[in-house]
Amino acid sequence: xxxxxxxxxxxxxxxxxxxxxxxxxxxxxxxxxxxxxxxxxxxxxxxxxxxxxxxxxxxxxxxxxxxxxxxxxxxxxxxxxxxxxxxxxxxxxxxxxxxxxxxxxxxxxxxxxxxxxxxxxxxxxxxxxxxxxxxx
Amino acid sequence: xxxxxxxxxxxxxxxxxxxxxxxxxxxxxxxxxxxxxxxxxxxxxxxxxxxxxxxxxxxxxxxxxxxxxxxxxxxxxxxxxxxxxxxxxxxxxxxxxxxxxxxxxxxxxxxxxxxxxxxxxxxxxxxxxxxxxxxxxxxxxxxxxxxxxxxxxxxxxxxxxxxxxxxxxxxxxxxxxxxxxxxxxx
Numbered sequence: 377x378x379x380x381x382x383x384x385x386x387x388x389x390x391x392x393x394x395x396x397x398x399x400x401x402x403x404x405x406x407x408x409x410x411x412x413x414x415x416x417x418x419x420x421x422x423x424x425x426x427x428x429x430x431x432x433x434x435x436x437x438x439x440x441x442x443x444x445x446x447x448x449x450x451x452x453x454x455x456x457x458x459x460x461x462x463x464x465x466x467x468x469x470x471x472x473x474x475x476x477x478x479x480x481x482x483x484x485x486x487x488x489x490x491x492x493x494x495x496x497x498x499x500x501x502x503x504x505x506x507x508x509x510x511x512x
Numbered sequence: 513x514x515x516x517x518x519x520x521x522x523x524x525x526x527x528x529x530x531x532x533x534x535x536x537x538x539x540x541x542x543x544x545x546x547x548x549x550x551x552x553x554x555x556x557x558x559x560x561x562x563x564x565x566x567x568x569x570x571x572x573x574x575x576x577x578x579x580x581x582x583x584x585x586x587x588x589x590x591x592x593x594x595x596x597x598x599x600x601x602x603x604x605x606x607x608x609x610x611x612x613x614x615x616x617x618x619x620x621x622x623x624x625x626x627x628x629x630x631x632x633x634x635x636x637x638x639x640x641x642x643x644x645x646x647x648x649x650x651x652x653x654x655x656x657x658x659x660x661x662x663x664x665x666x667x668x669x670x671x672x673x674x675x676x677x678x679x680x681x682x683x684x685x686x687x688x689x690x691x692x693x694x695x696x697x698x
Contacts, residue, residue, distance in 0.1 A: 379577045381539050386578035389532045390585015394620075396525025397599055399586070401621040406605040408681070408688035414522050419662065421526030426667030429534025440541045449543045451661060451670035460653025461661075461676045465683020467646030469692060470639050472621060474658040475651060476546040478644075479579050483586020484594075486621055488628050492644035499648025500550040504564035510653070 390480045399480045401472025408469055454512050467496075516593045519600070533667050542574055545660035547651035549579045564652075590620060612696040625696075635698045654679075 396418055397403045407415035432438070433446050440446055468474055471492050473481055478496060481489040503510075520528075536542040553576075554562075555569035598618050606617065614622050630636030651657040654676050656665060662680070665673025 379574055382536075382542070382574045382577040383581040383584070385532055385535055385539065386581020387585045387588070388581075389529060389578075390582035391589045392520065392525045392528040392585070393582075394586050394589030395520040395593070395595075396522065396529070397519050397620065398525065398529075399590075399620060400599050401626070402599045402601045402605065402609070402617065404684070405608070405688055405692070406601050408684040409605055409608065411602040411604045411608075417522030418526040418529065421523055422530035422663050423666045425527045425530025426533035426663055427530075427669070429531065430537070430667055433534055433537060438538065440538050442541070444541050446537045447541055447543070449664050449668045449670065451656065451665040451668070451672045451676075453672040453675070454655070456653040456655060457672050457676050458679050460650045460655070461679030462650070462683040463646050464650025464654055464657065465680045465685075466687040466691070467643045467648075467650055468658075468680060469684040469687035470643030470695075471647060473647065474546070475550060475647065476582055476657070476659050478647070479546075479549075479582035480586035480590070481621065483583035483588075484590025484620055486626055488626055488631065488640065491631060492640045492647075495641045495644030496648030497550050497553050499645035499650070500547075500652045501554045501558060501562075501565075501648075502645070503649045503652040504551075504554060504562040505560070507562075507564055 389476065390483065393477055394480050394484055399473060399477035399484065404468065404472040456510070456512065459511065467499075517595055519595045529663060530667065533664055540574060543660070544664040545575070545656060546579070546582070547648075547657035547660060548572070549575045550648050551652060552576055612693060614696070633698075635695055638695050638698075650683075 393399050398415065398418055403415055406412045438446065475496065478489055478493045533544050536544050552569050552572060555565040555567060559565035599620065609617060614624060616622060616624050625639055631640060656676060661673040661676040
């Protein structure tokens with residue numbers, strides 16, 4: 377039952393990307409054509425909000441509710457950051473979805489996106505299978 | 513009660529999305545990241561002898577519960593409180609869609625493209641199956657997606673995440689301008 381909180385945060389996140397239309401195929405195409413501020417506005421407010429939260433946690437030395445020291449995220453560079461990101465960009469423009477929106481699109485009633493999600497899982501699996509042959 | 517059904521402007525949706533970063537950290541010392549749920553499902557279902565999928569996935573099962581929340585958020589925002597009006601995209605984008613032969617611009621996605629029968633057409637196969645595959649392959653190769661790199665990574669001032677988001681956009685812009693018109697002409 378301790379994990380119900382993640383369900384709740386997921387629901388809030390899912391609601392925000394759905395009502396904010398970040399899961400809309402139309403909005404994604406519009407973003408890649410730079411024809412509206414909407415999606416950029418979402419990024420430009422989400423990132424500083426997250427950054428402020430992390431800054432306050434660090435500055436005030438806030439502990440988690442379990443009393444642990446919060447582990448700050450680290451993203452390491454490897455060449456996959458460039459190659460993988462370019463590949464993902466193509467997929468994002470085709471499906472109108474990154475992984476989060478895939479789930480929310482299914483919830484919004486676009487049941488066929490289940491197939492897209494299964495295909496994404498297969499893509500991740502294929503990456504794992506051939507990882508040793510790919511440039512790191 | 514109209515406000516329940518109207519879409520959220522960017523200055524509401526963005527901060528709510530951003531707030532989940534400190535929230536997940538404080539509630540359970542978790543880092544926001546959604547592409548890792550795809551890896552989780554691989555590890556739970558078909559790990560094989562692949563190193564990427566051989567770890568204690570149950571320890572990270574919180575993100576699968578988070579993913580269920582995402583689906584429920586979609587139900588709430590896209591069905592229960594669905595916006596009855598079409599997405600208010602710019603007129604330029606709308607005429608671009610019309611020039612590609614898309615005319616039904618209702619809902620959140622073009623139902624002319626994203627439906628079950630169209631899976632059997634080359635167009636639908638490329639958009640949904642190949643597109644989905646690229647999302648899963650690319651995000652794992654990149655070590656994160658729009659949430660893990662784009663929101664969390666940038667919030668934590670991780671420079672690889674900035675490279676990632678620039679490349680997400682480079683791929684998307686090229687695909688939107690050069691590939692999408694070819695596919696939709698099929």
